[in-house]
Amino acid sequence: MVAMSGGVDSSVAAALLVADGHEVVGATLKLWGGPSDSGCCSVADVDDARRVAQQLGIAHHVFNFTEQFGAQVVEPYVDAHARGRTPNPCIECNRHVKFDLLLERARRLGFDLLATGHHARVAVEDGRYRLRRGADPAKDQSYVLSMLGQAALAGVVFPVGALTKAEVRSHAAALGLRTAAKPDSQDVCFIHGVEGRQGFLGRRIDLHPATLVDAGTGETVGSVDAVELVTVGQRRGMGHSTDGARRYAVAVDVSRRRVVVGADPSVGEVALDPTTVTWVDGPLPDGAPAVAQVSAHGRPAPCRWTGGRVVFEAPQRPVAPGQTVALYHDGDPDAVVGAGVAA
Amino acid sequence: MIAYLDHAASSPLRPEVLEALAPFLATQFGHPSSSHRVGRAARAALEEARDTVARLLGAEPKEVVFTSGGSEADNLAVLGVLGAAARPGRVVTSAVEHPAVREPARAAARYLPGVEHVEAPVDADGAVDLDRLADMLDEQVALVSVMTANNEVGTLQPLADVLTLTRRLAPRALVHTDAVQAAPWLDLATVTAGADLVSISAHKLGGPKGAGALVVSEGTPLRPLLHGGGQERERRGGTHDVAGAVGLATALAAAVAGREEEIVRVRALRDRLADGLVDLVPGAAESADRRRVLPGHCHVRFAGVDHEELLVLLDDAGVCASGGSACASGALEPSPVLAAMGLGGGGVRFSLGWTTTGTEVEHALEVVPKAVATLAGAGRPRR
Numbered sequence: 001m002v003a004m005s006g007g008v009d010s011s012v013a014a015a016l017l018v019a020d021g022h023e024v025v026g027a028t029l030k031l032w033g034g035p036s037d038s039g040c041c042s043v044a045d046v047d048d049a050r051r052v053a054q055q056l057g058i059a060h061h062v063f064n065f066t067e068q069f070g071a072q073v074v075e076p077y078v079d080a081h082a083r084g085r086t087p088n089p090c091i092e093c094n095r096h097v098k099f100d101l102l103l104e105r106a107r108r109l110g111f112d113l114l115a116t117g118h119h120a121r122v123a124v125e126d127g128r129y130r131l132r133r134g135a136d137p138a139k140d141q142s143y144v145l146s147m148l149g150q151a152a153l154a155g156v157v158f159p160v161g162a163l164t165k166a167e168v169r170s171h172a173a174a175l176g177l178r179t180a181a182k183p184d185s186q187d188v189c190f191i192h193g194v195e196g197r198q199g200f201l202g203r204r205i206d207l208h209p210a211t212l213v214d215a216g217t218g219e220t221v222g223s224v225d226a227v228e229l230v231t232v233g234q235r236r237g238m239g240h241s242t243d244g245a246r247r248y249a250v251a252v253d254v255s256r257r258r259v260v261v262g263a264d265p266s267v268g269e270v271a272l273d274p275t276t277v278t279w280v281d282g283p284l285p286d287g288a289p290a291v292a293q294v295s296a297h298g299r300p301a302p303c304r305w306t307g308g309r310v311v312f313e314a315p316q317r318p319v320a321p322g323q324t325v326a327l328y329h330d331g332d333p334d335a336v337v338g339a340g341v342a343a
Numbered sequence: 344m345i346a347y348l349d350h351a352a353s354s355p356l357r358p359e360v361l362e363a364l365a366p367f368l369a370t371q372f373g374h375p376s377s378s379h380r381v382g383r384a385a386r387a388a389l390e391e392a393r394d395t396v397a398r399l400l401g402a403e404p405k406e407v408v409f410t411s412g413g414s415e416a417d418n419l420a421v422l423g424v425l426g427a428a429a430r431p432g433r434v435v436t437s438a439v440e441h442p443a444v445r446e447p448a449r450a451a452a453r454y455l456p457g458v459e460h461v462e463a464p465v466d467a468d469g470a471v472d473l474d475r476l477a478d479m480l481d482e483q484v485a486l487v488s489v490m491t492a493n494n495e496v497g498t499l500q501p502l503a504d505v506l507t508l509t510r511r512l513a514p515r516a517l518v519h520t521d522a523v524q525a526a527p528w529l530d531l532a533t534v535t536a537g538a539d540l541v542s543i544s545a546h547k548l549g550g551p552k553g554a555g556a557l558v559v560s561e562g563t564p565l566r567p568l569l570h571g572g573g574q575e576r577e578r579r580g581g582t583h584d585v586a587g588a589v590g591l592a593t594a595l596a597a598a599v600a601g602r603e604e605e606i607v608r609v610r611a612l613r614d615r616l617a618d619g620l621v622d623l624v625p626g627a628a629e630s631a632d633r634r635r636v637l638p639g640h641c642h643v644r645f646a647g648v649d650h651e652e653l654l655v656l657l658d659d660a661g662v663c664a665s666g667g668s669a670c671a672s673g674a675l676e677p678s679p680v681l682a683a684m685g686l687g688g689g690g691v692r693f694s695l696g697w698t699t700t701g702t703e704v705e706h707a708l709e710v711v712p713k714a715v716a717t718l719a720g721a722g723r724p725r726r
Contacts (some may be wrong), residue, residue: 030674046673061655064674108718109655 001106002115003098004028004053004060006045009117011052011179012168013159017115018056025111026053026060029102031069031093032190052177063105065097072096074190082205084254085322086231089188090144090296099145099152106155113157120145121161122153128281129153131336133328136164143296146326146339147278198229208257212238215250215262222261227252230259232320250318266315270294272325272340274308279338289330290337294319300333345661346703346710348616350547350639350696351494351524352665356590357549357697363593364551367586375583376572385585392585392592399595400541400558401532408557408575409588413523413544416557417443417488419568419579420519420540422451424486426566431457432485432515437471437500438462438683443542444488444521445679458485468631469498469684473508480512487518491525491534491541495667495680495692496631497640499525506537517563523547523555527598527696528606528637539563543595545587549697550594554587598697609695610638616693616704617641623712625719630681630690639695648718650689651675656714657691662707665692 002014004026017024028049046062053060073093080087098116106114119134120142129150134140148156160168165184172180187193191200201207210227211220222239224230230237230252238247238261248265252258277283284290284305292303292310294317302313310325319325319342329335347355367388373381375389390404397404410416421444425434434448440462452460463476471489480487489505492498502520509516519540522531526543535541540563545554559565559578571580598605613633620627626646636642645653654666654675666689667678681690693707 050673059658061651061658062673062675063651064676066674105649105652108652110717 001102001109001111001113002026003102003117004049005117005185006048006052006179006182007117007185008172008177008179008182009119009160009165009168010049010115011117011177012163012171012175013115013117014052014058015056015171015175015177016159017157018058024056024058026050026056026058027102027106028060028062029069029097030062030064030066031097032074033066048179048182052179055175055177063102065101068101069093069097069190077188078201078204080322081201081228082254084228084230084252086320087322088144088324089190091147091324094144095147099148099156103152103155114155115157115159117160118145118158119161119165120158122156122158131280132161133334133336134158134161136166138297139165141296142334142336143293143298143324143326146280146324146336148280149278150281153280198226201228202226208254210254210257210259212247212259212261214241215260221247224259227254227257227259233265233318248318252320265318267312267318268315269303269309269311270319270325271309271343273343274340277308277338277340280336284327284337291328291330291333293326293328294323294342300328302330303327344702344706345663346706347663347698348641348693348695348703348707349663349665350527350699351497351692351694353546353552354527354549354696355698356546356551357594357597359597360550360590360593364586364590367589371585375585376574385583389583389585389588392588395592395596396543396556396588397558399532399599400543401536402541402558403561405576406558406561408559408578409583409591410555410557410579411553411584411587412555413441413521413542413547414443414555415568416523416542416544416555417441417519417521418447419557419565420444420542420559421447421486421488422568423565423578424517424519424540424563425451425455425458427564428485429564430485431455432483433479434458434460434486434488435476435479435484435513435516436460436462436488437476437490438464439469439471439493439495439498439680440488440490441494441521441523444490444519448488463489465498465683467684468635469493469496469680470635471500471505473501473504476505477508477512480509480516482513482515484509484513484516487513487516489518489520491520491522491529491531492637492640493680494524495678496642496684497524497636497694498631499635499637502534502538524637524640526595528602528639530599530602543591545591545594548591548594548598551587551590554584554591556591601697605697606638609697609699612699612701612704613638613641613695615701616695616707617643619704619708620711623708624715627715630684630686639699641693641695642690643693644686644688644690645715648715650691652718653691653714656717657710660710660714662710664707665694666690667692 004010077089118141119139121132123130133142207226212222234249245263247261250262251260291300304311326339327337373385375386393404448460517539521542523544539560541558546552569580630642666675
């Protein structure tokens with residue numbers, strides 16, 4: 001079963017599997033009932049996926065996971081913001097919907113594997129599954145898959161992970177697929193571009209103004225309209241100090257309606273919420289070296305895994321609570337080791 | 344082997360319909376409004392089709408408005424009546440109407456000043472609750488729309504009682520009924536007698552998709568949805584679909600001609616299917632009392648399985664059935680009909696019709712229990 005979002009990557013994933021002689025069925029998930037103009041949720045995307053499936057001569061189904069997506073992705077996203085955290089809904093969707101509910105469904109329906117259009121690679125070594133970065137460094141999506149373990153990896157395949165995006169597009173064009181030139185999806189799929197994050201959250205939770213407090217002096221140095229929308233490490237809206245230096249959000253305190261700001265936000269480490277830590281194939285030994293990545297296309301940073309904390313070798317931009325930290329292998333920096341959510 | 348058990352979605356085209364309508368897609372191409380001989384030939388076929396439809400529905404030919412199908416007929420009824428009403432008022436529908444009635448009623452409440460829309464609840468079988476309906480009827484009601492029989496579970500509505508109540512309690516109201524599902528099975532000339540507006544659709548009868556009709560009783564004020572060249576006595580502009588009209592009339596005539604025998608034959612198959620499923624599948628239950636549903640409708644709920652998954656396995660094994668209401672994307676939505684009946688979860692609608700055979704029913708009885716067992720157990724063995 002191929003999860004077809006209506007984008008070019010999953011279209012080509014399906015095409016490659018068909019070309020390889022697999023028995024392939026496409027499935028598109030309806031995840032969100034509200035208005036949305038991008039990503040995984042619109043009727044136009046379902047139409048694209050269905051048409052590509054027709055072009056490939058495979059069956060196609062639409063599955064309604066709206067309820068589960070709301071409960072496991074959207075509500076936690078809203079709750080996290082209400083608490084001043086910075087969630088990653090794509091990771092939660094992968095964790096709870098695509099590689100749990102859909103994978104289970106594919107198994108119940110008798111499919112050997114679930115394929116998606118993610119740019120990442122699964123390899124088998126000595127009977128164990130490895131998760132590796134996609135071949136195109138600019139499009140690598142191993143970060144948003146970094147929470148997968150052996151059980152899920154045993155059931156998934158990423159057919160475009162060995163290709164560059166350009167190769168994917170030219171393959172789609174050669175097959176005449178209507179998604180060949182479709183732009184990449186960018187933002188959070190359930191948030192409408194016109195409405196924006198503030199509009200989306202503002203209709204669901206109260207957004208509160210807050211004061212900006214200087215980290216060194218404790219003085220009030222400004223204000224923001226919505227403390228729930230501030231991310232640790234953010235510069236925009238934080239102003240400048242008296243000597244003209246940029247200021248950054250260092251800490252967000254929703255209950256006291258306060259954002260602590262400072263000139264140097266860099267941190268030496270980040271603690272992970274232990275309940276969220278997952279491993280691709282068993283835990284790193286305490287004190288082991290690794291390479292950390294803290295956003296989808298963030299720069300990998302050498303670190304050590306020490307006492308449930310990621311200790312960076314050199315100071316890093318801060319990691320906001322709620323952000324996922326993906327850990328890669330020290331000696332094999334394309335291989336994901338595990339992941340966790342910043343406490 | 345394919346068991347096509349989705350006649351309520353679309354019934355296969357009858358051979359005699361194809362034969363009757365084909366000339367109007369080929370040699371008889373005239374515009375029925377043209378005054379020359381080619382146009383007149385098309386016009387003659389159109390008016391003959393109108394005569395047939397009128398006769399079989401117990402109406403006058405001038406009361407038949409050809410449309411592009413059931414949805415247009417329903418929209419024309421709801422919005423056409425409200426648009427022409429001397430003063431705005433309330434629209435009362437049942438809680439289990441097809442979206443083609445429900446949505447224009449909601450849209451009217453949203454966009455037309457002074458219009459409100461209320462839905463009368465239904466009982467456990469999906470039939471409208473007459474006491475609750477009566478509570479909603481008064482001088483303010485402009486339109487009452489209650490379907491002749493439900494599209495999902497097939498429940499017959501007490502239309503005669505709805506008419507009596509409406510005439511007594513809401514003297515200003517017009518009554519519309521969506522008879523799209525009922526048309527293959529009921530004598531609409533009798534069952535819908537007294538209604539001001541009646542919708543039918545060709546492809547539920549073994550006719551072509553994209554053709555239908557709204558019967559509008561003489562004197563009923565109606566504002567057109569489509570303005571144009573004044574066709575259909577200024578109730579529906581646009582060049583006539585002659586082939587569609589001929590197809591509708593031929594399909595309706597064919598359904599009526601064999602009706603009594605078909606009802607007996609199909610109901611026996613339907614009961615065999617329902618009995619078999621309930622016997623063979625633990626936790627399977629018919630969604631409505633079979634004595635109250637159309638002869639071809641067999642709506643069953645299967646406890647403990649995801650109906651979306653079940654439909655995939657049935658499709659795989661060649662059993663074509665329906666999960667109820669699908670949204671624009673094609674995903675299954677929670678059914679408002681089942682919700683109104685107080686039933687949670689989903690269900691599967693098997694609907695039988697003029698082509699259904701005992702072999703198809705037996706195939707379904709072989710496939711469905713296995714599929715449910717697969718999903719209720721550990722899943723299906725790898726392919």
